[in-house]
Amino acid sequence: MSGDIRRQRPDERIQPARVVAFEVISSVSHEDAYANLLLPGAITSAGLDRADAGLATELCYGTLRMRGYYDRVISIAAGRSVDRIDPTVLDILRLGAHQILGMRVADHAAVNESVALARRYASRSAVGFTNGVLRGITRRSPEEWLRDVAESAPDADERRAVLASHPEWVVRAFRRSLAAEGREAELDALLDADNLAPAVNFAALPGLASRPDDASPNRFSPVGFTGDGGDPEHAVTASGGRIRVQDEGSQLVALALTRARPVRAGERWLDLCAGPGGKTAILAAEALAAGAGLEANELVPARAELVRRALAAVPLDVPVRVGDGTTIGESHPGRYDRVLLDAPCTGLGALRRRPEARWRKQPRDVPELADLQARLLDAAIAATKPGGLVAYVTCSPHLAETRAVVSTAVRRSAGRVTELDAGAVLRGIAGDDLDLGGDDSRLSAQLWPHRHATDAMFLSLLAVEA
Numbered sequence: 001m002s003g004d005i006r007r008q009r010p011d012e013r014i015q016p017a018r019v020v021a022f023e024v025i026s027s028v029s030h031e032d033a034y035a036n037l038l039l040p041g042a043i044t045s046a047g048l049d050r051a052d053a054g055l056a057t058e059l060c061y062g063t064l065r066m067r068g069y070y071d072r073v074i075s076i077a078a079g080r081s082v083d084r085i086d087p088t089v090l091d092i093l094r095l096g097a098h099q100i101l102g103m104r105v106a107d108h109a110a111v112n113e114s115v116a117l118a119r120r121y122a123s124r125s126a127v128g129f130t131n132g133v134l135r136g137i138t139r140r141s142p143e144e145w146l147r148d149v150a151e152s153a154p155d156a157d158e159r160r161a162v163l164a165s166h167p168e169w170v171v172r173a174f175r176r177s178l179a180a181e182g183r184e185a186e187l188d189a190l191l192d193a194d195n196l197a198p199a200v201n202f203a204a205l206p207g208l209a210s211r212p213d214d215a216s217p218n219r220f221s222p223v224g225f226t227g228d229g230g231d232p233e234h235a236v237t238a239s240g241g242r243i244r245v246q247d248e249g250s251q252l253v254a255l256a257l258t259r260a261r262p263v264r265a266g267e268r269w270l271d272l273c274a275g276p277g278g279k280t281a282i283l284a285a286e287a288l289a290a291g292a293g294l295e296a297n298e299l300v301p302a303r304a305e306l307v308r309r310a311l312a313a314v315p316l317d318v319p320v321r322v323g324d325g326t327t328i329g330e331s332h333p334g335r336y337d338r339v340l341l342d343a344p345c346t347g348l349g350a351l352r353r354r355p356e357a358r359w360r361k362q363p364r365d366v367p368e369l370a371d372l373q374a375r376l377l378d379a380a381i382a383a384t385k386p387g388g389l390v391a392y393v394t395c396s397p398h399l400a401e402t403r404a405v406v407s408t409a410v411r412r413s414a415g416r417v418t419e420l421d422a423g424a425v426l427r428g429i430a431g432d433d434l435d436l437g438g439d440d441s442r443l444s445a446q447l448w449p450h451r452h453a454t455d456a457m458f459l460s461l462l463a464v465e466a
């Protein structure tokens with residue numbers, strides 16, 4: 001009885017890291033929030049120390065990433081589809097399941113704190129339900145759950161998707177992309193890599209900063225390094241923005257445009273879809289060193305402002321225009337020597353970083369984006385001088401956004417554009433052990449989280465006929 005009374009206290013103490021994680025997960029589920037944008041502020045507002053901030057991050061990111069798997073576990077333990085569970089209770093159960101199956105949290109702590117969350121955030125009836133479902137989950141070991149979830153899938157594709165917590169259509173798209181380079185056997189390694197938090201990676205803007213002595217150099221990017229686990233914001237601020245947080249793959253594709261061939265002083269470069277400006281900063285540093293000029297364009301004014309901020313560290317005057325990149329070919333025909341088109345895309349190559357992204361994207365997004373990518377690429381080519389160079393980049397390995405867009409543009413150009421060997425350019429920057437798969441007929445390059453520890457960046461380099 002006294003236990004019941006204690007359970008009914010409305011302000012029962014819940015570890016603050018769990019409250020932060022739950023509230024962010026809930027905003028992601030119900031308000032379309034982005035965990036990577038929301039979580040840092042939530043951690044600060046709650047005054048979490050470093051250890052608790054790490055715990056909140058693991059609770060939040062791990063739960064969101066493995067949601068597909070945990071939903072199957074929950075539906076088996078609850079004996080009903082997750083569609084028939086109150087959405088707030090479902091988020092509490094997902095968070096509890098992650099602690100029981102994905103972290104080393106003691107079962108009783110995971111269950112008790114989840115029950116307390118249910119008491120605070122859900123209905124009275126949800127308390128017993130939460131307790132029952134989570135206790136049911138604790139009765140089988142993580143290995144037994146893997147087996148039972150695998151057995152619950154009707155076919156091999158669904159089994160792989162649910163065990164690796166990816167939507168099935170994404171798994172199929174990854175398989176096709178890996179198969180296109182003769183590496184279908186790497187599919188499970190790729191899915192596993194998507195479920196691991198990437199190390200914080202930095203770029204030292206070339207010519208303006210250098211890697212700190214105690215930092216580990218990147219394997220492939222000559223300007224990249226990983227930190228010592230300290231506060232990344234501090235490293236960025238202390239360098240005046242000349243050191244930036246940036247994925248190694250993003251660094252490599254930006255450098256591919258600037259280093260594919262020697263730069264003539266006075267060249268004009270354009271970053272067509274620049275927001276928030278990570279690659280613009282690299283291009284600007286390279287332009288400064290080589291005596292080239294750079295302009296940037298971005299559709300969304302707030303993101304154009306981020307580009308301006310990213311450029312503050314580089315002593316080069318870079319005009320940032322707010323506009324629709326699909327019109328650049330008409331407004332600035334044949335103006336630029338080099339154009340970076342880092343196209344808006346599904347972002348399926350950055351699932352490690354954006355834990356909820358895999359559940360947000362839908363197959364119907366792909367043709368819509370591919371159409372925009374094709375129009376942007378036509379515009380980028382039209383804005384490039386004869387003899388100039390275009391880098392087409394996506395942070396997605398989906399073939400409809402990568403090779404299909406490029407081959408259509410090359411075909412449509414009727415001989416005006418030819419593809420360069422992007423792999424050779426990347427190996428010139430990154431070294432010969434950059435393994436780009438086994439398809440020798442392909443001129444584009446695809447980086448992968450499991451093989452290169454980068455986001456899955458795609459690069460095609462297009463030369464415009466002189």
Ligand SMILES: C[S@@+](CC[C@H](N)C(=O)[O-])C[C@H]1O[C@@H](n2cnc3c(N)ncnc32)[C@H](O)[C@@H]1O
Pocket residue numbers: 250272273274275276277278279280297298299300303323324325326342343344345395
């Ligand atoms: C993949 S992001 C670019 C990332 C950036 N290069 C970086 O490294 O920080 C694509 C950008 O294209 C912008 N965008 C979308 N549609 C556009 C359009 N029609 N014209 C110009 N920019 C567009 C998006 O707002 C987004 O900021």
